[in-house]
Amino acid sequence: MTKMPDHTRPLRIGTRGSALALAQAHETRDRLMVAHGLAQDAFEIVVIKTTGDRIQDRSLKELGGKGLFTREIEDALLGREIDIAVHSMKDMPTIQPEGLVLDCFLPREDVRDAFVSPHVNAISELPQGAVVGSSSLRRRAQLLARRPDLQLVEFRGNVQTRLKKLDDGVAVATFLAMAGLTRLGLAHVAKSAIGPDEMLPAVAQGCIGVERRLDDADVARLLATINHTPSYLRIQAERAFLARLDGSCQTPIAGLAELDGDRLRLRGEILRPDGSEVIAGEREGLASDGAAIGTDLANELRGRAPADFFEQH
Numbered sequence: 001m002t003k004m005p006d007h008t009r010p011l012r013i014g015t016r017g018s019a020l021a022l023a024q025a026h027e028t029r030d031r032l033m034v035a036h037g038l039a040q041d042a043f044e045i046v047v048i049k050t051t052g053d054r055i056q057d058r059s060l061k062e063l064g065g066k067g068l069f070t071r072e073i074e075d076a077l078l079g080r081e082i083d084i085a086v087h088s089m090k091d092m093p094t095i096q097p098e099g100l101v102l103d104c105f106l107p108r109e110d111v112r113d114a115f116v117s118p119h120v121n122a123i124s125e126l127p128q129g130a131v132v133g134s135s136s137l138r139r140r141a142q143l144l145a146r147r148p149d150l151q152l153v154e155f156r157g158n159v160q161t162r163l164k165k166l167d168d169g170v171a172v173a174t175f176l177a178m179a180g181l182t183r184l185g186l187a188h189v190a191k192s193a194i195g196p197d198e199m200l201p202a203v204a205q206g207c208i209g210v211e212r213r214l215d216d217a218d219v220a221r222l223l224a225t226i227n228h229t230p231s232y233l234r235i236q237a238e239r240a241f242l243a244r245l246d247g248s249c250q251t252p253i254a255g256l257a258e259l260d261g262d263r264l265r266l267r268g269e270i271l272r273p274d275g276s277e278v279i280a281g282e283r284e285g286l287a288s289d290g291a292a293i294g295t296d297l298a299n300e301l302r303g304r305a306p307a308d309f310f311e312q313h
């Protein structure tokens, strides 16, 4: 059993305050408790409000995309106000601030998107011209690629807020990550789960990551005991793919790595925001070469994209 970093005080776990973020922080704490035979009072959950939580009335695109939900938490980690930070890996920029590392991943949940609607069962059953709510560039583009007739409206806020908007008739359907719904005990609100062939998920969807300070050797040892290697390998490949592509956060990107023994298959796609063009590809190789597989696939898609593909829209 690993020694706790400091017996005089609990390990401080930094998280956002949404119900989903708290569920993820609790899952991390519970895994650490089990791995180290510790009681709940060996941990303290520290809630941190981020820019993304504060500003609800503007689109994420306007606010500047990734990093909005993480910056304040990373500042608290660097400032030693917390010892570890729990994140949805989907929301994490590909590069961490100097002094922080993100190399501990919990067993990944369902990677699929959920189709959520009070009355409609699946995308194919949406009436012509139906209004669909989503603020995700990727989901909007993927949907328009298949159904250019649909009308997209911005849909922000936590899961409960979005479900309320559906009840109020603001849109007839929306999309949420199955993982988030499952962690909130709300999987039943999904009318169907959309397979990756139909809608390739966001890079790292469904995966919880635990960040720490680079120089904190005690915490590094502690986290190593809960890192899930298959999830780690998949996330390495997907994030290498993303890192080579996300110079522009305006380009919708999807990516999913899957393991078969020691082999890894990575599928990826980039889209125009209006869905008028989709460039997709896949690579396979040794799971231990995930980062190279990700970079190679990204280079291939970049090479196949027209000159204006990554321009701002």
Ligand SMILES: NCc1[nH]cc(CCC(=O)O)c1CC(=O)O
Pocket: 088, 089, 090, 091, 175, 176, 177, 178, 179, 180, 204, 205, 206, 207, 208
């Ligand atoms: N961008 C918000 C966000 N970040 C992570 C999740 C869900 C949980 C996950 O994918 O790990 C969600 C909500 C959603 O897309 O429905």
